[in-house]
Structure formats: structure tokens, C-alpha cells
Amino acid sequence: MGTSCIIRHFEHYAELTQSDRDLLASLERSPESSPKNTVLWEQGAPSEFFYTVSRGWAVSYRNMENGTRQVLDIYVPGDIIGLREFAFQKRVAGLMVLTDAELCAFPKMRLTEVFSKSILLCSIFFMITARDQAILLERLVNLGRRSAKEKLAHFLVEMCKRLGKTNPAVANELKLPLTQALIADALGLSAVHVSRTFQELKETGQVGVSNGGIEVHDIEGLKEIAGFDPSYLEEDIDAILEHSRRGEINN
Amino acid sequence: MGTSCIIRHFEHYAELTQSDRDLLASLERSPESSPKNTVLWEQGAPSEFFYTVSRGWAVSYRNMENGTRQVLDIYVPGDIIGLREFAFQKRVAGLMVLTDAELCAFPKMRLTEVFSKSILLCSIFFMITARDQAILLERLVNLGRRSAKEKLAHFLVEMCKRLGKTNPAVANELKLPLTQALIADALGLSAVHVSRTFQELKETGQVGVSNGGIEVHDIEGLKEIAGFDPSYLEEDIDAILEHSRRGEINN
DNA sequence: CGCCGCGTTGAAGAAAATCAAAGCACGTGG
DNA sequence: CCACGTGCTTTGATTTTCTTCAACGCGGCG
Numbered sequence: 001m002g003t004s005c006i007i008r009h010f011e012h013y014a015e016l017t018q019s020d021r022d023l024l025a026s027l028e029r030s031p032e033s034s035p036k037n038t039v040l041w042e043q044g045a046p047s048e049f050f051y052t053v054s055r056g057w058a059v060s061y062r063n064m065e066n067g068t069r070q071v072l073d074i075y076v077p078g079d080i081i082g083l084r085e086f087a088f089q090k091r092v093a094g095l096m097v098l099t100d101a102e103l104c105a106f107p108k109m110r111l112t113e114v115f116s117k118s119i120l121l122c123s124i125f126f127m128i129t130a131r132d133q134a135i136l137l138e139r140l141v142n143l144g145r146r147s148a149k150e151k152l153a154h155f156l157v158e159m160c161k162r163l164g165k166t167n168p169a170v171a172n173e174l175k176l177p178l179t180q181a182l183i184a185d186a187l188g189l190s191a192v193h194v195s196r197t198f199q200e201l202k203e204t205g206q207v208g209v210s211n212g213g214i215e216v217h218d219i220e221g222l223k224e225i226a227g228f229d230p231s232y233l234e235e236d237i238d239a240i241l242e243h244s245r246r247g248e249i250n251n
Numbered sequence: 252m253g254t255s256c257i258i259r260h261f262e263h264y265a266e267l268t269q270s271d272r273d274l275l276a277s278l279e280r281s282p283e284s285s286p287k288n289t290v291l292w293e294q295g296a297p298s299e300f301f302y303t304v305s306r307g308w309a310v311s312y313r314n315m316e317n318g319t320r321q322v323l324d325i326y327v328p329g330d331i332i333g334l335r336e337f338a339f340q341k342r343v344a345g346l347m348v349l350t351d352a353e354l355c356a357f358p359k360m361r362l363t364e365v366f367s368k369s370i371l372l373c374s375i376f377f378m379i380t381a382r383d384q385a386i387l388l389e390r391l392v393n394l395g396r397r398s399a400k401e402k403l404a405h406f407l408v409e410m411c412k413r414l415g416k417t418n419p420a421v422a423n424e425l426k427l428p429l430t431q432a433l434i435a436d437a438l439g440l441s442a443v444h445v446s447r448t449f450q451e452l453k454e455t456g457q458v459g460v461s462n463g464g465i466e467v468h469d470i471e472g473l474k475e476i477a478g479f480d481p482s483y484l485e486e487d488i489d490a491i492l493e494h495s496r497r498g499e500i501n502n
Numbered sequence: 503c504g505c506c507g508c509g510t511t512g513a514a515g516a517a518a519a520t521c522a523a524a525g526c527a528c529g530t531g532g
Numbered sequence: 533c534c535a536c537g538t539g540c541t542t543t544g545a546t547t548t549t550c551t552t553c554a555a556c557g558c559g560g561c562g
Contacts, residue, residue: 062392072388090482109490129381133384136388145319147549195509198509240360398517443520443541
């Protein structure tokens with residue numbers, strides 16, 4: 001099965017010991033593939049696993065009573081899904097894969113076992129959760145206090161940044177497997193308004209379209225439109241690890 | 252100095268051992284009081300401590316370039332401030348106390364030490380962070396896909412629930428030390444629209460005013476207006492602790 | 503071919519923002 | 533005790549932003 005998905009992910013943050021790797025490997029199940037547009041669970045379903053995305057895109061969403069939908073998160077390869085349900089028995093949101101995808105499951109309840117055995121892994125998990133919160137905050141700002149144009153620009157920049165982290169090649173070409181309706185549901189807008197706003201960005205040259213994908217021509221321009229501040233994506237793992245190691249010595 | 256703030260808070264979740272208590276007590280500094288309207292830090296300031304609120308209200312916010320402001324969180328006694336900055340060197344948002352308040356500081360970097368010494372405390376911290384994320388998600392939904400009236404109703408119900416958790420008396424009388432401008436900044440609305448929306452709720456009898464405070468007359472009505480689903484506030488600590496204890500045995 | 507999902511366009515309407523002024527409660531100083 | 537200032541809320545009029553509805557275009561695919 002090669003290097004497991006989460007090990008690769010975590011080694012991006014810090015050097016793991018062999019026992020850390022063994023520990024992670026013992027938890028991770030083999031990847032499960034799902035064809036595009038599969039709903040893996042609905043909100044309210046029991047929440048026993050979290051997942052890492054090894055291939056494809058997924059989206060978590062909330063269906064509202066009035067028939068609308070709010071997209072809460074968009075997941076790309078390398079992301080972790082469902083950590084936030086650590087404290088809950090049930091899924092707080094539905095999950096759908098957008099493309100053919102592969103996810104690796106982890107039994108949620110064995111996380112505490114990991115925590116007790118490796119302070120390093122514990123710190124990394126905590127760091128990831130805290131960083132995810134910072135991202136959510138930024139999204140809150142996006143929904144609360146930005147115009148449609150700013151929202152869309154900010155969204156595109158964030159996707160660029162996140163994709164660029166694992167795949168430096170895609171710095172300014174975005175092939176998003178997202179419909180405009182889905183982007184609308186992520187930004188709290190209507191689909192037609194997203195379409196119009198895209199037109200605006202095309203006219204002023206920040207984005208373009210090429211065979212179904214979105215091309216980002218001017219990421220700096222988008223950043224300016226959005227008032228983008230990248231600091232919320234720049235977690236600092238080193239300082240934590242420093243102390244984490246010190247904690248280990250104290251053990 | 253009596254029982255420390257965070258110990259009281261944590262014992263609400265689980266029974267701590269004496270060594271857990273000692274560990275927490277060794278970290279917590281004595282409470283610092285701040286007069287109302289004090290800004291404790293601005294976004295971008297170094298982030299070395301997190302805090303527990305032992306008295307008073309506080310609010311974290313983000314100032315936008317266009318002069319507007321987004322309120323990210325409102326903190327009441329018992330809440331923890333700044334855990335989300337675990338992974339960051341800098342504050343991602345400003346913090347202001349709204350009333351005269353007392354906060355207890357914790358050196359952020361000693362968290363990993365706590366994690367390594369007590370799997371129970373580690374689990375509780377993780378649980379709190381995960382639950383905070385669930386609350387943020389609900390707020391995302393609130394900002395993205397609800398009308399002004401629904402937003403306000405949802406906001407009031409959430410505050411009721413959160414206050415009622417520590418103080419069962421205030422189930423349906425709310426004395427909020429919040430201006431309408433601040434509520435507006437929390438909900439992504441303008442202050443005048445919040446005022447108008449309040450009028451609506453008064454006319455239909457869900458809320459009233461008495462000497463400066465807000466009275467909630469009909470919390471069920473508000474829930475219905477908002478489409479309120481309380482499950483995001485009902486974390487389930489027991490299942491986690493069960494496994495946490497098992498983890499400890501494995502040590 | 504014809505259907506279907508998705509994007510685009512236009513027109514009309516609703517929701518909320520903005521601007522400006524006035525009211526009200528409260529504290530302060532004369 | 534009253535006048536005054538200040539911070540917050542309310543109100544009305546106007547404008548902007550976004551939604552809704554409906555229709556059409558367009559490419560892919562059975």
C-alpha cells in the first residue's frame with residue numbers, strides 16, 4: 001500500500017519517528033474510492049471516522065429548511081475531513097465527493113490513543129485543528145463584510161493558495177471541479193449573481209476561462225480586490241514542535 | 252486565590268485528578284482585571300497567551316480596510332479565548348472587553364507540556380477546540396443563508412443557550428451588554444437594519460426591552476424563526492473520556 | 503436528434519445599505 | 533436642579549446590492 005496518506009501529510013509538517021509512523025499506519029484503513037457526486041453521509045449520520053483525502057475533491061454542506069444550501073468546506077487532496085466532529089456523535093454537515101475520489105478512514109475514537117502515545121502527533125493534530133479554525137474565521141469575515149466581487153476574489157485566491165501548497169505548479173491556473181451554483185452556496189450568494197460577478201472579473205482581466213477550467217491571470221489583482229491577507233494560512237509549526245520536543249523530554 | 256478559573260471550567264466536563272488540578276493551577280496566572288472598553292490586543296499582535304474569562308464579557312473582532320468591522324466571537328464567563336491561535340505567532344483578531352472583566356492568562360506554549368502529562372486534559376482541550384469549530388460553522392450558516400430576522404433570532408437563541416449553560420437562571424431574560432452596532436458587526440448587517448429588525452421581533456412579541464436589557468419572551472418562537480437546531484452546542488464528552496481513560500491504561 | 507446540466511441574460515422586485523436627522527437616556531458640570 | 537454633551541437608538545427617504553423568475557444558449561451524451 002506504499003506510504004499511507006496521512007503519514008505523507010504529517011511529514012510535511014515535521015519529521016516523524018518510526019514509532020509515530022507505525023502508530024499512524026496502524027490506524028489508517030486502506031483508501032476507499034467513491035465515484036463523483038457520491039454523498040458519503042448526510043448531516044445527523046453517526047460520526048465514527050475522520051478521513052484524509054488522497055485523491056479528488058469533496059465538499060461539506062448544510063441543507064437548510066428553506067431549500068437553500070450552505071457549503072461549509074471544500075476539501076482537496078491532503079486535507080483532513082471530520083476532525084471537527086471529534087466531540088460529536090453525529091455529523092454536523094453532509095459530505096459529498098465532487099470528483100472521483102479516494103479517502104482514507106480513521107476511527108475517530110482512537111485519536112486519544114494517538115495523543116497518549118505521541119506528543120508530537122498530538123501537537124500536529126491540535127495545530128491542524130487550530131489552523132482550520134483560523135480558516136473558518138476568515139470565511140466568516142468573507143461572508144459577513146465583503147461584497148460579492150470581494151467574496152469571489154477572496155475565494156479564488158484562497159483556493160489558489162491551498163492548491164499551491166501541495167502542488168506548486170498550479171500557482172495561477174485553476175481547474176476547479178466546481179459549478180457556479182456550488183461556489184454560490186459557499187459564498188452565500190445566488191448562482192446567477194456569481195455568474196455576473198465572474199463576468200466582471202473577466203472583463204477586467206483578473207480571470208479567464210479555458211476549456212471548462214478557470215484561469216487566474218492576475219492573482220495580485222484578485223488579492224487587492226479581496227483585501228487578501230495571507231497570514232491566516234501561514235501557521236507556524238516550528239515553534240510548537242520546539243516546545244513539543246521539550247515536553248517529550250519532560251516525560 | 253481559591254479554585255482557579257480553568258479548573259472550575261474543566262470540572263464541568265469531567266472529574267479531574269489532583270495531579271490534573273495541580274498541573275492546571277501551575278499554569279494559570281492570577282486574574283487580571285480590565286475596565287470596560289479596553290482593547291487588550293489588536294490583530295497582528297504577538298500571541299503568547301490564551302485566556303479564560305472569569306468575569307465580564309469580551310469580543311474578538313477584525314477591522315476591515317473599508318472601515319467596517321466583523322465581530323468573530325463574543326465571550327462570556329467560562330469561555331476560553333485564543334486557543335485557536337495555538338498554531339500562530341500573531342493574533343488573528345483583536346480583542347476588547349465590553350464590561351469590566353477579569354481574565355486569567357495561560358502561556359500558550361506550555362500547552363504541549365499539559366498534553367504530554369495528562370491525556371485527559373489533552374482530550375478536553377481538543378474537545379473544546381472541536382466544539383468551537385462547530386459553533387463557527389453554525390455562524391457561517393447564519394451569515395451565508397439566513398435573512399436578517401433569522402440571523403438576529405438565531406443569535407439571540409445562541410446567546411441564551413450559552414449563558415444558560417453556566418447560569419441556569421437566565422434562561423429567558425437576557426441582559427446583553429452589547430450595542431446594536433456590535434450585534435450588527437457580528438451578523439454582517441448595518442446597525443440601522445438591526446434596529447428595524449428588533450422592532451419586528453418586538454411587534455410580534457418574541458422579545459421586549461426592560462431597563463436597557465433585552466427580554467426574551469418567546470424563545471421557542473425565536474427558535475422557529477431561526478430554524479434553530481441545538482445539536483451543535485451539545486458536545487458529547489463522555490464517549491471521548493471513555494476512550495481517553497482507555498488510552499491512559501495503555502500508557 | 504433531443505435531453506440535460508450548466509452558464510448567461512434581461513427585467514422586475516426584495517432585502518438591506520446608506521445618509522441624514524431627530525429622539526432618548528444618562529452622566530457631568532455649572 | 534437644570535443645561536448640556538455624548539453615546540446609542542430610532543425613523544424616514546433614497547439608493548445599492550443582490551435575488552428571483554423566466555427564458556435562452558450551448559456543449560456533451562445517450
